[in-house]
Amino acid sequence: MGLIPGTRVHVRKLAPLGDPMEITVKGIELTLRKADAFNIIVEEVAEE
Numbered sequence: 846m847g848l849i850p851g852t853r854v855h856v857r858k859l860a861p862l863g864d865p866m867e868i869t870v871k872g873i874e875l876t877l878r879k880a881d882a883f884n885i886i887v888e889e890v891a892e893e
Contacts, residue, residue: 848885 848854848870857874858867864879 853890854885854887 852870855869856866857869860866865876866879866882867874867876868882869875
């Protein structure tokens with residue numbers, strides 16, 4: 846399982862201290878630790 850360049854992700858929830866976080870990727874909810882999320886390069890895009 847992984848993310849490929851160009852995949853849209855949406856941050857859904859953050860724990861009170863920011864770790865872990867829940868993201869949605871292609872309709873699937875994933876929970877990531879900060880250490881794992883740190884490796885994802887993101888770019889903000891406008892909502893469609």
